[in-house]
Amino acid sequence: MRKNILKLLENNSKLSPKEIALMLGLPPDEVAREIAEMEKEKIILRYTTLINWEKVGEEEVSALIDVKVTPQRDVGFDEVAARIYQYPEVKSVFLMSGSYDLSVLVQGKSLKEVASFVAQKLATIEHVQSTVTHFILKKYKQDGVIFEDQITERRQVVQP
Amino acid sequence: MSQNRNFEPQRFISPVVKNLRPSGIRRFFDLVANTKGVISLGVGEPDFVTPWHIREACVQALERGYTMYTSNLGMPELRRAVARYLEERFGLSYHPDKQILVTIGASEAVDLALRTVLNPGDEVLIPEPCYVSYKPITLLCGGVPVEVPTTQARNFQPNPQEIEKRISPKTKLLILCYPNNPTGAVLDEDTMMAIARVVEKYNLLVLADEIYAELRYDGPPVSFASLPGMQERTILASGFSKAFAMTGWRIGYVAAHPELLAAMVKIHQYTILCAPIMSQMAALEALQHGLKDISYMVEQYDQRRRLVVSRLRDMGLDCFEPKGAFYVFPSISVTGLSSEEFAERLLKEEKVAVVPGNAFGPSGEGFIRCSYATSLQELMEALNRIERFVARYTRLAKAVAHG
Numbered sequence: 001m002r003k004n005i006l007k008l009l010e011n012n013s014k015l016s017p018k019e020i021a022l023m024l025g026l027p028p029d030e031v032a033r034e035i036a037e038m039e040k041e042k043i044i045l046r047y048t049t050l051i052n053w054e055k056v057g058e059e060e061v062s063a064l065i066d067v068k069v070t071p072q073r074d075v076g077f078d079e080v081a082a083r084i085y086q087y088p089e090v091k092s093v094f095l096m097s098g099s100y101d102l103s104v105l106v107q108g109k110s111l112k113e114v115a116s117f118v119a120q121k122l123a124t125i126e127h128v129q130s131t132v133t134h135f136i137l138k139k140y141k142q143d144g145v146i147f148e149d150q151i152t153e154r155r156q157v158v159q160p
Numbered sequence: 161m162s163q164n165r166n167f168e169p170q171r172f173i174s175p176v177v178k179n180l181r182p183s184g185i186r187r188f189f190d191l192v193a194n195t196k197g198v199i200s201l202g203v204g205e206p207d208f209v210t211p212w213h214i215r216e217a218c219v220q221a222l223e224r225g226y227t228m229y230t231s232n233l234g235m236p237e238l239r240r241a242v243a244r245y246l247e248e249r250f251g252l253s254y255h256p257d258k259q260i261l262v263t264i265g266a267s268e269a270v271d272l273a274l275r276t277v278l279n280p281g282d283e284v285l286i287p288e289p290c291y292v293s294y295k296p297i298t299l300l301c302g303g304v305p306v307e308v309p310t311t312q313a314r315n316f317q318p319n320p321q322e323i324e325k326r327i328s329p330k331t332k333l334l335i336l337c338y339p340n341n342p343t344g345a346v347l348d349e350d351t352m353m354a355i356a357r358v359v360e361k362y363n364l365l366v367l368a369d370e371i372y373a374e375l376r377y378d379g380p381p382v383s384f385a386s387l388p389g390m391q392e393r394t395i396l397a398s399g400f401s402k403a404f405a406m407t408g409w410r411i412g413y414v415a416a417h418p419e420l421l422a423a424m425v426k427i428h429q430y431t432i433l434c435a436p437i438m439s440q441m442a443a444l445e446a447l448q449h450g451l452k453d454i455s456y457m458v459e460q461y462d463q464r465r466r467l468v469v470s471r472l473r474d475m476g477l478d479c480f481e482p483k484g485a486f487y488v489f490p491s492i493s494v495t496g497l498s499s500e501e502f503a504e505r506l507l508k509e510e511k512v513a514v515v516p517g518n519a520f521g522p523s524g525e526g527f528i529r530c531s532y533a534t535s536l537q538e539l540m541e542a543l544n545r546i547e548r549f550v551a552r553y554t555r556l557a558k559a560v561a562h563g
Binding site for chain 1: 183185188189192193198200202203204205207291292293341463464466467470471513515519520536537540
């Protein structure tokens, strides 16, 4: 049941417990209780909205930064990761397999802002060996949603 | 174009075609198409785009130069895949070289079946409300459509006694379209068995249009052909449109007794030659790797179905619970409006398009067909609008009744 509730909420956090209950054929109070519990258990962390900021006219710069780190005895990468994710400029941090260790998504108002954050804050953290910054030029698809407005209704309006 | 007064095109049109009534939906279509900002629940096809791997298979086939005719019957690999699919999903065993023909959608299969078996004057039993093409095609073949009404009180199940009552020495064929468009009804087991007995008793054929077979919410799909003694008497028409969201590909198939199939192939080879190879390639990919797409889509439809039925009932509309396809068929009698009045006023006042139930046969009067093959967001907005509309008219209807 939890999985089905979560799958619906992941796509549309506006759905009310009653609507979810209807869609899954479950008692509404049970769904509401389950959601409350998952919030408490930090399974559900936040209800977010996916926004195409470009359309709002907000200039925003994001960069993906490959970070190489010297792992620490006993704690591995966790301690360095924790130092990095404390910064509000850092939107996400992933531990990666392959040629670098941490993938860090940084957001800022301008290219300069992001670049100086990397140079002054990120690169200077102890045990960070190197950084490679990739600026995001265009978002095509995020979290399964295509940003382009191409998906207008193309079907005939009334059909037998 | 220069006009020659002596040329009268109408004189050349055959009386059968001239007298054919244009689809009731057509008129309504123009009305909807000319209104802006409409949310349409009148669409009879999936809102999903054909899964990417299926589209890609077609692109690759084109790149490799597959642009030629195929065998009249369709590509042997595709026929084998259809046979395997029918075996695995429905427990039906058909010989891929003798019993399966790939067609331009299930529509061609229906047309072929009727043209192959009907003599002028032959009677065809058609439970209604139903899809709009059975009656006109029967008429085009010189056949006589005999409608069998179904009712919400009986869950839109065709009543075997009502079928039997309408059988005459000229009755040749019974058309069954379940899961049903427009009601969403599926045949329950007892009804199926009873119908099979009638079919056997009167030595009839069955045309089973099972295009919605995969879209079932009450259990695994069932084919009428799988009933004891029914496979040889059943012409099974189906396709890829609804199950795999492949409407525009126009690709389907018909499975039947070898002799019936051979007869159908004769018409098909002269009129169609073969179904388009690119669509056949896509269909092959669908059968080989697309079954998981079906279960995903069915899950989505099912969630919307529950939501829509419950919302319509909360509004005070008497709504039969559909067990298949992607339509709901609520009664609108509490509003005091006819099907067409309801549809036209709902369009004008709230900009939601639904299809008046009487477009699917006389028993559809007093109902509307709403498709839930629409995104959840649109569906919820449409339901809010319908709710306002129904509340308004229900109040009016009550006031009139008390007035």
